[in-house]
Amino acid sequence: MSTEPQPTEAASVATALSHGVEAPRQTEMPLAVVHGQPLLQIPQDLYIPPDALEVILEAFEGPLDLLLYLIRRQNLDILDIPVAEITRQYMDYIEVMHEMRLELAAEYLVMAAILAEIKSRLLLPRPPEEEGIEEDPRAELVRRLQEYERFKKAAEDIDALPRLERDIDVTQVFVPDRKVVRLPPPVDLREMLLALRDVLRRAELSGHHEVEREPLSVRQRMGEVLRKLGDGAFHRFEALFDASEGKLGVVVTFLSLLELAKDSLIEIMQEAPLAAIYLKARAIAEVTD
Amino acid sequence: MEQQELNNIVEAALLAAQQPLTLPMLAALFQEADEVSHDAIARAIEELTEACEGRSIELVEVASGFRYQVRESVHPWIARLWAERQTKYSRALLETLALIAYRQPITRGEIEQVRGVTVATSIMHTLEEREWIRIVGYRDVPGKPALFGTTRQFLDYFNLKSLDQLPTLAEIRDIADPDPQLALAPDTDDAPALPADPVHHNAGAVPDASTDTTRTPEDVA
């Protein structure tokens, strides 16, 4: 890109400059503005030692940056740039860069052309009726300069932020024996249902075992009752009901008892009519482990 | 330099260093103007070690110097930082789970009868380990086979208040395939927003956080 220096060459040229050795005239430069002026003079308002020039030029991030530098250095108002003067200074720099054979990015020459055009437009007399209507020829350039300047500033602001490595260090304590925990996979309920659907289809195909619809809360309650009876002892019928569940809960429990009895999972006993009813699981774990 | 300030800097250095630091290495952090003696650094180490009492990190000396490390006792939690998600469950497991949910209390033999194939012991183990199923009783037939039912954890995981909230079998038969060719597509993304967790198979607990904005605690549930 633009101002990448070729160190040795540039340095030697810079030295040559500082020794006042005359450099060859530039004739291929197509910009008349500069032609006709003694070329080798380092611009008079460059208050920089010649050997530092190379460094300075290298430091410009492009033509906008260079222009901004020229404007800011002289405390000029960016909204009211003396175009002729700035153009002259800009061209001086371009000349020097050329002299030093710094690889000159095309953007610098484009900007030179833009400046020249603005200058000529400002010099041309405008027809009176257009006065005040035509846009200031500098407007577009000013807009670009301002736009560039705000991001140049933003870059400086970002650079000033405290940042890792330069200003901040993160902590990292040692973890001995870092073994990997394996977590169980997530399950999507829908996947489970689809799996069930497929089983049901297969079951229907093979004919036996019809799975019919029933309230699942009864199925759930069946398990709960069985667990209560898991000690193998007799439990009073009433003790299996929880009044706080309301009528529906009582019905669910009752249905589950009937289901369990039908399924031969529990025994229901009553010694005599109207005596207490007792229930007991028909089977319990053989050995407690 | 005050001992307290010195302690602070030594603590920060040990926490920031990626490796153990020796006393000379710690001493090298300071300049003459800091007026820090080797004794003062040794004392800092001592005081910082004490300050770890009752905390989950400790300051220990190993062969190459001093380092902070996480105490063994909290490893179970810390290790989850590097947890790995297992791959998905098999279809056999899901079928088994579904049958237990819908037909509980049910024996393994009965599950096999419906599925038409044996149920691997490992499947029952996995489901029990995850605490989604449990033995609720035994059937009074030869061998006294265990009866399985689902648990509260099962309901919680799928965000159900009770089993009644599961679709009926009739409704299940009507579940449309996303693609009839792939009855159980690996990812049924267009599923209705069912409770299950949105996400990341195979993901570590703390994978590339930059691209992952959806991580929720449920992921690891």
Next chain:
Amino acid sequence: MEQQELNNIVEAALLAAQQPLTLPMLAALFQEADEVSHDAIARAIEELTEACEGRSIELVEVASGFRYQVRESVHPWIARLWAERQTKYSRALLETLALIAYRQPITRGEIEQVRGVTVATSIMHTLEEREWIRIVGYRDVPGKPALFGTTRQFLDYFNLKSLDQLPTLAEIRDIADPDPQLALAPDTDDAPALPADPVHHNAGAVPDASTDTTRTPEDVA
């Protein structure tokens, strides 16, 4: 779990993790049996933050979560742990980064337009390698140029929680124009300069943003 024990584990986790941790990530370290609420974790963060007072480390929140870090004030000492570190970036790189940060999503061509010079490919490479920027979409114009945005790592690196925390962008003043009707830029920015500057000045050159195939703002946040 007691708040103190929870604080200890959270502290250890934050110190051990290689990256910032979010509240959900911290919550994922615990199991149901631990009985740890999100509030309790938030409180742990609060208490641990306070516990850093007067120490050389601090607990801060950045874009991708909470992390312990060494305070800027003691960095001079800590920095001696690392003999050499590349911490300087060229102006060209910083300007490019600034344009992407404030103007995202933005194409390389648009960056060049503002800067007035070409952007070296190496700069884009460096920014991408550091994971400070990434392609967030493509502009629907010939050539389909990539649109760049910043990442969470960018915010983390610069100690920021969100783009809002970037320094305010300077305002643009209007050139004095004899005819206010034809003011220089109709879209001049007298709005408060927000970080993600929504106004495109060279509207002619920048195609309608609505045609962008960009990601959602959360992605960029």
